[in-house]
Amino acid sequence: MSATDVLQVEHLTMRFGGLVAIQDLSFRARHGDITALIGPNGAGKTTVFNCITGFYKPTEGRIALHHGDPAMWDELGALTDSSLRKRVRADGGLFLLERMPDYLVTKDARVARTFQNIRLFKGMTVLENLLVSQHNPLMRASGLTVLGILGFGVYRHAENRATEKAIQWLEKINLIDRADDPAGDLPYGDQRRLEIARAMCTDPVLLCLDEPAAGLNPRESGELSELLLSIRQETKTSILLIEHDMSVVMEISDHVVVLDYGVKISEGTSAEIRDDPNVIAAYLGVEQDEVESVITEPVS
Amino acid sequence: MTLQASAPKTGVNVARAIRDATIAGLIAFGILLPLIGFETVQNMRNELALETRPWLLAIFVGLVVLASLFISFVVRPWNQHRRAVRPAGASLKGAALRAAFAKWFTPFALGVAVFYPVLVIWITGFSGAVKWIDNFGIQILIYVMLGWGLNIVVGLAGLLDLGYVAFYAVGAYSYALLAKTFGLSFWILLPLAGILSAFWGVLLGFPVLRLRGDYLAIVTLAFGEIIRLVLINWVDVTSGYAGISSIPRPTFFGIPFTANEDGFAAVFGLEFTPLYRTIFLYYVILALALLTAFVTVRLRRLPIGRAWEALREDEIACRSLGINTTNTKLTAFGIGALFGGFAGSFFAARQGFISPESFTFTESAMILSIVVLGGMGSQIGVAIAALAMIGGTEMLRELDFLKQIFGAGFDPTQYRMLLFGLAMVLIMIWKPRGLISTREPTAFLKERKTVAAKFVEEGRG
Numbered sequence: 001m002s003a004t005d006v007l008q009v010e011h012l013t014m015r016f017g018g019l020v021a022i023q024d025l026s027f028r029a030r031h032g033d034i035t036a037l038i039g040p041n042g043a044g045k046t047t048v049f050n051c052i053t054g055f056y057k058p059t060e061g062r063i064a065l066h067h068g069d070p071a072m073w074d075e076l077g078a079l080t081d082s083s084l085r086k087r088v089r090a091d092g093g094l095f096l097l098e099r100m101p102d103y104l105v106t107k108d109a110r111v112a113r114t115f116q117n118i119r120l121f122k123g124m125t126v127l128e129n130l131l132v133s134q135h136n137p138l139m140r141a142s143g144l145t146v147l148g149i150l151g152f153g154v155y156r157h158a159e160n161r162a163t164e165k166a167i168q169w170l171e172k173i174n175l176i177d178r179a180d181d182p183a184g185d186l187p188y189g190d191q192r193r194l195e196i197a198r199a200m201c202t203d204p205v206l207l208c209l210d211e212p213a214a215g216l217n218p219r220e221s222g223e224l225s226e227l228l229l230s231i232r233q234e235t236k237t238s239i240l241l242i243e244h245d246m247s248v249v250m251e252i253s254d255h256v257v258v259l260d261y262g263v264k265i266s267e268g269t270s271a272e273i274r275d276d277p278n279v280i281a282a283y284l285g286v287e288q289d290e291v292e293s294v295i296t297e298p299v300s
Numbered sequence: 301m302t303l304q305a306s307a308p309k310t311g312v313n314v315a316r317a318i319r320d321a322t323i324a325g326l327i328a329f330g331i332l333l334p335l336i337g338f339e340t341v342q343n344m345r346n347e348l349a350l351e352t353r354p355w356l357l358a359i360f361v362g363l364v365v366l367a368s369l370f371i372s373f374v375v376r377p378w379n380q381h382r383r384a385v386r387p388a389g390a391s392l393k394g395a396a397l398r399a400a401f402a403k404w405f406t407p408f409a410l411g412v413a414v415f416y417p418v419l420v421i422w423i424t425g426f427s428g429a430v431k432w433i434d435n436f437g438i439q440i441l442i443y444v445m446l447g448w449g450l451n452i453v454v455g456l457a458g459l460l461d462l463g464y465v466a467f468y469a470v471g472a473y474s475y476a477l478l479a480k481t482f483g484l485s486f487w488i489l490l491p492l493a494g495i496l497s498a499f500w501g502v503l504l505g506f507p508v509l510r511l512r513g514d515y516l517a518i519v520t521l522a523f524g525e526i527i528r529l530v531l532i533n534w535v536d537v538t539s540g541y542a543g544i545s546s547i548p549r550p551t552f553f554g555i556p557f558t559a560n561e562d563g564f565a566a567v568f569g570l571e572f573t574p575l576y577r578t579i580f581l582y583y584v585i586l587a588l589a590l591l592t593a594f595v596t597v598r599l600r601r602l603p604i605g606r607a608w609e610a611l612r613e614d615e616i617a618c619r620s621l622g623i624n625t626t627n628t629k630l631t632a633f634g635i636g637a638l639f640g641g642f643a644g645s646f647f648a649a650r651q652g653f654i655s656p657e658s659f660t661f662t663e664s665a666m667i668l669s670i671v672v673l674g675g676m677g678s679q680i681g682v683a684i685a686a687l688a689m690i691g692g693t694e695m696l697r698e699l700d701f702l703k704q705i706f707g708a709g710f711d712p713t714q715y716r717m718l719l720f721g722l723a724m725v726l727i728m729i730w731k732p733r734g735l736i737s738t739r740e741p742t743a744f745l746k747e748r749k750t751v752a753a754k755f756v757e758e759g760r761g
Contacts, residue, residue: 053620106622113620121613123756124606125741125749131603132610133621138603145631148602149595155602163743179745184755202622 012061068092122184317372449639458612463524471644497641543655675734
């Protein structure tokens with residue numbers, strides 16, 4: 001079962017002083033799946049994201065990420081007992097994300113993320129945004145800047161490759177005509193797609209999207225769903241997504257995890273979730289045994 | 301209909317003009333009464349006495365009232381008229397002009413900078429040229445270089461640094477002390493002083509990495525003061541306030557600029573004049589400044605430069621893209637300090653004498669205002685701002701003819717800070733983001749479009 005997981009979150013707890021934001025949360029995201037994390041406002045979804053991507057250090061728990069050879073999962077216990085944060089081999093890697101600082105989560109473990117409130121580099125052009133996200137390979141090619149300053153060809157080739165990759169993504173998200181415009185000049189929906197493309201330019205194995213459909217109209221949400229499905233299909237990237245737009249969640253998710261007050265209340269396929277009385281109760285804000293009466297009650 | 305109603309009226313509102321002039325006059329009276337209305341003089345018995353100058357006060361207030369009326373009756377109607385009759389093609393023509401300016405300005409400015417000593421000698425002859433090359437050329441270029449160096453930290457990386465003069469001081473003292481103690485040459489010590497400065501830049505970087513915005517500014521300010529106080533109080537090494545004198549001057553690849561027979565003039569069979577050293581120093585600082593510009597332009601197109609600008613735009617997004625923001629900030633501090641150190645060691649070599657007086661907070665403020673006035677991140681803007689501010693203050697020394705108008709006691713250089721502040725206020729009204737506030741993208745697919753200032757973040761540390 002665990003052989004095909006990309007991410008295992010176990011007993012994750014996050015406390016801010018006296019406030020318990022996440023309580024003993026465990027879930028798994030399978031390789032190549034689109035896993036959705038849903039729940040009412042304030043349920044702790046973004047906190048989970050911030051723990052996975054290294055922006056918060058969890059109070060307790062283990063967050064393990066893996067790519068490559070599935071057999072590496074067997075080494076998880078040994079890695080946890082050691083004081084190391086990762087075990088990398090030619091055919092794969094195993095990472096303990098809770099031990100890594102935020103930028104290494106992206107650089108080494110290859111987890112990319114987007115933000116609830118879009119965080120593009122608004123004063124830089126669309127193309128530059130996609131080049132900044134390829135910082136680490138370009139930095140290596142520029143010989144930590146030294147070769148680049150001296151004008152070696154190595155860096156120019158690397159930059160051309162990076163530009164080509166950016167062009168591919170711009171064609172995919174239909175923004176190729178606006179490549180030379182500042183990112184802040186794009187309409188909202190385009191900015192959302194650009195942020196996803198920027199995250200994808202880091203070559204992630206796991207893409208974490210924080211409410212990608214927020215503020216989009218139904219047509220744009222539809223396009224977003226298609227984009228995410230095609231990303232999954234073409235790049236084999238696993239996707240973890242927080243979303244309030246249930247049409248998107250139900251349409252594309254393979255697996256749904258429901259959070260409420262920092263606790264996992266349900267898990268399963270979208271069809272299972274839709275009919276789970278626990279979930280309905282959480283979203284309506286009532287106890288489980290009152291759900292029937294709330295639903296059947298005529299609206300006065 | 302409402303559109304027509306809200307269109308600006310092109311007449312002159314007399315009542316409003318008079319009201320504005322009255323208010324301006326009253327404010328001027330209130331401010332100038334203590335400043336101009338009273339004068340302290342020594343009377344016959346050597347006592348301090350207060351004299352009133354009602355007429356001078358009246359003249360100044362009258363000037364302010366007249367200026368206000370001038371604005372109401374001439375400037376404002378003219379502006380409205382211009383706005384009303386502006387033809388549709390005007391903005392297009394303006395854009396073409398601006399494009400031509402952008403294309404030709406840099407080569408032109410470079411040409412002027414390279415041939416400046418020749419021009420000066422041609423105009424003023426050998427005897428008058430030293431002043432113009434040294435006080436104007438070299439002095440301005442030092443500040444251009446400092447501005448470009450600080451531009452990396454403030455303009456590109458968006459880290460507000462109020463203590464940049466510290467690195468200038470480290471460079472200057474490194475050169476002075478090492479040259480005097482070990483007798484090493486200028487060309488060996490120049491990179492060494494730069495590296496030492498960069499080391500201090502990184503050292504400062506470490507504790508302030510966690511700080512942002514105002515807090516960062518305060519700590520860098522404190523760092524600048526610490527360096528200055530150490531220079532004052534560590535008398536054994538720096539000889540404190542007395543400073544370090546007779547610092548070895550740079551040589552022309554081993555040939556000194558002296559009057560004896562192995563000096564530059566004798567070796568090349570020329571008549572001795574101090575001008576040769578000045579011209580040589582001019583080209584050294586020009587080369588150093590151009591090196592700064594070249595490296596900055598190159599760095600902006602490299603991942604490290606893009607990471608600096610991305611850091612200015614959004615630090616959290618940078619971290620989410622796998623960029624090590626700690627290292628990125630440290631390199632910005634380090635490379636900025638490196639150029640400050642170069643400029644400092646050049647300064648020490650040129651002056652032959654340095655003391656902590658040369659590295660006060662005023663210098664930091666001056667360099668920072670050059671960067672802010674020029675437009676953060678813009679090379680050309682910073683150069684223009686340095687030219688205007690340093691050249692302008694030097695120009696004040698040349699205004700001796702004003703003594704004939706205001707009397708022999710009048711010293712125009714005393715009004716330096718007043719004019720400086722006035723220029724600052726005017727620029728901030730006219731161009732709040734600096735002379736050149738647009739951003740040149742570092743990469744493009746089809747067309748290089750400048751990014752409008754409204755999209756560019758200023759950085760909050």
